Amino acid sequence: MNLADMLSYADIGQLSRIATTYRCECNGHSKNELIQSILQAVGRREVFEAQIGSMKLEDLRFMNSLLFDPRDAFSLEELIARVQQSKFGDVQPVPESSAHPTAQAKDAKTKRTGTKRTKAAKNQPIPETGPRETISRFKQYGWLFNGFTGPNRYLFQLPADLKIRFRETLERKFSAQLSYADDDPQAYRDEQQxxxxxxxxxxxxxxxxxxxxxxxxxxxxxxxxxxxxxxxxxxxxxxxxxxxxxxxxxxxxxxxxxxxxxxxxxxxxxxxxxxxxxxxxxxxxxxxxxxxPEQPDKLYRFWLRLYKNAIPNLRSLVHWIDKLSTRWVSADSLKHALTPFIKPYYYDNAETIFEQRLSGMMLHLGLIRIGEHHELGRVIRMTPLGRAVIAGLNLEDEEAIVLD
Incomplete structure (x- = not known):
């Protein structure tokens, strides 16, 4: 569903919170006015890009993990895990029992003194912390919606049209950091097939x-x-x-x-x-x-499964390389743009993962070419086979592969 559809299903309380986030001036008691004001605010490119530009890196990583996932719904547990994976420091999951230390301290004091908490204190909401706070903030932006149930659980959705806008905005952000070649490299390596x-x-x-x-x-x-x-x-x-x-x-x-x-x-x-x-x-x-020969799309899918434990966001990284390398691009500039989104894996730092586990294996899989340019040094470009494989085209018929 698109944003407009999800807004129509949201209750007026959630609509009011989203409208407050975007500082919409409208009748807060009219659901229709709230929806129209939110759509107008989110629809303005400068507003949307300002929101993206003000996001913390770990929030961008979290959002990036959702953009190329083929599924359209996620459980709360999945989202919490992705928020935690987006923090590249030594961040340990916070147990539910210790999520609110202040509240725990008050409860302990109540038990020791034997006094009763007032009704107002009982009803006072406890602010979200950690991954739940991130998810709550994304809901206030109108980027995540929940409320429909799967098998005995609530699921969250990202509006389909916002998914596209996120991709386009991030693509512009990444492209501004890249150096592209005006001509072909003197030599390049191509391992298709x-x-x-x-x-x-x-x-x-x-x-x-x-x-x-x-x-x-x-x-x-x-x-x-x-x-x-x-x-x-x-x-x-x-x-x-x-x-x-x-x-x-x-x-x-x-x-x-x-x-x-x-x-x-x-x-x-x-x-x-x-x-x-x-x-x-x-x-x-x-x-x-x-x-x-074994079909390239089968090898590609196996590679995603084999490497995803070490590189949880492998799919999104591959899609970004696909989108940003439609022409010859400096490997160093591409690495610089993407390494903030690559989590180190034990003795492999982000640079090593990009060079050996990503671009190195994508070359072996026939997805990219790697060349040497007289000005930019090492350069990368997607192959026609790579674009077809990543797009999910059926390659059972070998004659359907169109090469340069």
């Missing part, structure tokens, strides 16, 4: 060879190097003692791209680690016999 072909190549190698495993279930170095030699992209082995976790079950033992291919085959049930030997399952034998 390579990853899908290498999935088939790994299955063929395992089919043709007896691959021995260590007691921990990893391939020996020789086997890893043999597979790397057959893949379309050469990678270096991980350095000894390097901390590598959070991006797949075999990230510790294998290079980034190869570990992704291995995990993809494993989670699809095509390979089996049994008896210290890596072999194909019956389903893997059928898949290997087809000798066809």
């Amino acid at each position: 390579l990853l899908g072909s290498d999935v088939s190549e790994m299955l063929t190698f395992i089919y043709q060879n007896e691959v021995q495993l260590t007691s921990e279930g990893a391939m020996y170095k020789r086997g890893v190097l043999q597979i790397i030699d057959r893949l379309g992209v050469r990678e270096l082995l991980p350095a000894r003692g390097e901390w590598r976790f959070g991006y797949g079950r075999r990230m510790k033992e294998y290079p980034n791209r190869m570990s992704f291919i291995y995990d993809y085959c494993y989670f699809n049930g095509w390979i089996s680690e049994t008896g210290l030997v890596l072999s194909l399952t019956s389903e893997g034998m059928k898949r290997q016999a087809e000798l066809r």
Whole structure:
């Protein structure tokens, strides 16, 4: 639903709070006048952008986490979790029992003295704090609405038309920070279709060879190097003692791209680690016999699922790279614009996540090209395949992929 529809379902109390936030001058007892005044205020671009410009960074992160989510409704628990994820410091969730320490202290004093609280004190509202205060503030702006129930719970909605306006406003904000190239780079790297072909190549190698495993279930170095030699992209082995976790079950033992291919085959049930030997399952034998590349959209969806624990807002970051890289853009300026929205993950800081986990893997997935420009240095641009995949187009028919 759009904002106008949600306002029509809101009660006059909520409408009055929203109207007060936007300083609307109207008859506060007329629901129709309240709705029209709010729509006029929110509809003014300068008012809307001023509200966005005055938001704290953690509020922008919270809003950004909702903009590209395909769902249209969220539970209170989900919103609270997203508010907490938007605080990049060591913020611990506040237990419900300790959310209002002042009130708790008063209750304790009442119990000790044995005095009764007055009726007025009982009815006095306790102000919201923490994540609930953020959600309450977004409701006062008319950006979140609640009131309809799912399975035994209240759900919150973000108006569909405001979602679009938020995206457009943030896109202008990000674009103002970017440096775009006027011409093509001297050279660029493009890995479209390579990853899908290498999935088939790994299955063929395992089919043709007896691959021995260590007691921990990893391939020996020789086997890893043999597979790397057959893949379309050469990678270096991980350095000894390097901390590598959070991006797949075999990230510790294998290079980034190869570990992704291995995990993809494993989670699809095509390979089996049994008896210290890596072999194909019956389903893997059928898949290997087809000798066809894996579809890019399937690899992309698996990547989102595999990396989302380490990068909770991965989907929104990918969408921003898609929107901001329709032409060659400086990688450094794009990184500078997006790193405030990337939460560090243990030993990976925001810059490392952008360079290796985002742009590096998007290159391997064929979603972007990376080039070297004589003025801007490293530059990035979306591929036609990348735009189609992120837009959610069905790529089962390979002939439907239009390349430059």
